[in-house]
Amino acid sequence: MQANGEFLEFPVHENSLISGNGAEVLAPAFAGLFDLLNRRKASSTMKITPPGYIASLEAYKPGKPISDVIAEYGLTDVIKLASNENPLGPSPKAIEAAKASLSDLHHYPNGGKTLREAIARKYGLSINETIAGSGSEGVMNTVMRTFLEAGDEVLTSEATFSGFYVLANAMGLKTITVPTRDHGYDLTSMADRITENTRLIYLANPNNPTGTVFGRSAFEAFYKQVPKDVILLCDEAYYDYAVRDVPDYFTMVDDIRPNVLTLRTFSKSHGLAGIRIGFGTGPKELILPMLKVKLPFEPSTTAQAAGIAALDDEDFLSRTIETNQIGKEYFRRAFSSLGISFVDTAANFFLLPFPSADDATAFVSEMERRGIIVRPCDGSGLPTGVRISIGTKEENQRAIEAIKAILRTTANHSSLSTSTT
Numbered sequence: 001m002q003a004n005g006e007f008l009e010f011p012v013h014e015n016s017l018i019s020g021n022g023a024e025v026l027a028p029a030f031a032g033l034f035d036l037l038n039r040r041k042a043s044s045t046m047k048i049t050p051p052g053y054i055a056s057l058e059a060y061k062p063g064k065p066i067s068d069v070i071a072e073y074g075l076t077d078v079i080k081l082a083s084n085e086n087p088l089g090p091s092p093k094a095i096e097a098a099k100a101s102l103s104d105l106h107h108y109p110n111g112g113k114t115l116r117e118a119i120a121r122k123y124g125l126s127i128n129e130t131i132a133g134s135g136s137e138g139v140m141n142t143v144m145r146t147f148l149e150a151g152d153e154v155l156t157s158e159a160t161f162s163g164f165y166v167l168a169n170a171m172g173l174k175t176i177t178v179p180t181r182d183h184g185y186d187l188t189s190m191a192d193r194i195t196e197n198t199r200l201i202y203l204a205n206p207n208n209p210t211g212t213v214f215g216r217s218a219f220e221a222f223y224k225q226v227p228k229d230v231i232l233l234c235d236e237a238y239y240d241y242a243v244r245d246v247p248d249y250f251t252m253v254d255d256i257r258p259n260v261l262t263l264r265t266f267s268k269s270h271g272l273a274g275i276r277i278g279f280g281t282g283p284k285e286l287i288l289p290m291l292k293v294k295l296p297f298e299p300s301t302t303a304q305a306a307g308i309a310a311l312d313d314e315d316f317l318s319r320t321i322e323t324n325q326i327g328k329e330y331f332r333r334a335f336s337s338l339g340i341s342f343v344d345t346a347a348n349f350f351l352l353p354f355p356s357a358d359d360a361t362a363f364v365s366e367m368e369r370r371g372i373i374v375r376p377c378d379g380s381g382l383p384t385g386v387r388i389s390i391g392t393k394e395e396n397q398r399a400i401e402a403i404k405a406i407l408r409t410t411a412n413h414s415s416l417s418t419s420t421t
């Protein structure tokens, strides 16, 4: 570590370090760290504490990195089927555009203006009906900071995207979760839980980690019951996987309504999870205040360039969807013939429900021991669930071989071989 031009040795626990989105985010973190350097002894008398809802916060747990599993198990060949990433890599057009943007990195970005223009053109919207951010989670963060304050009530489902719970908890919101029905959103029960205190409703369609979808008719019946002063946040992170596959599936991205905001990401079907780019659409009355709240230079120049190029990379998108379709069919057949319980999916992953949290944890470590990282779903409030992403043909086959090996070596097979749902 370098401070005041000198390298200092200072044992910092990894949980004391934070990386962030430019100096605006890092400055407070480093200020805290250098303060610690100067006043080590003061740490025992620390007077500054975050609000209670921050102190008790569970941070977002990302999928385990390949390097961690290599180190932990002494393996050389590890694959990750944990974070619903694109197994084909990034969109080639996005890579070219990202490279070309590098010579302009000495300039500040334009706050996503060029991507917003491209999105407006693609979906027939005005630019003021669009916003871009550091991933769709960046945009989600802006939605919440713009319209909500600590103590406000938000409504969603159990077993939905853990990032939403984390952001809501970080703001001290009161999150009401409605139990799932057949592993998916129960929109009828959710409508019953709307009260005069509800400020925002979050719907992920397809949902993560369950992979379930609801169709247009169910949505419209629900929408009728949402008061016009409640924001309906529609998260379409897995849109491209569902749209060719599910007959009644629909999008809200170009369906502008006074209380609806829609999120899309480039992290999944465009293969750009590492660069952090996503966007939102909605009425200008909701978008304009968000533009005042978002970090002014989000997204980065390179992320924006990659996103714009990926929007038009139809060839890559088709290959992605086809690879996913083939993998989805392969997993369906393999799980069924092995007697593995799974939830059918409209996305690029499957949820595997286990009889107990211990069984789920054991499965995750048995897969890791065999060099395959899958994702425990406790962060989504589903400790008995494990999510496995659909990979390339070879990756999928390797996963199934590993599951077969686990079934062979597990004395009591009951934890894996429950009936197909």
Ligand SMILES: Cc1ncc(COP(=O)(O)O)c(C=O)c1O
Pocket (backbone or CB within 6 Å): 083, 084, 134, 135, 136, 137, 138, 161, 163, 204, 207, 208, 235, 237, 264, 265, 266, 267, 273, 277, 278
């Ligand atoms: C439903 C859902 N929404 C949003 C995200 C986050 O996407 P991004 O990488 O654009 O922040 C994810 C990522 O897993 C997701 O599953």
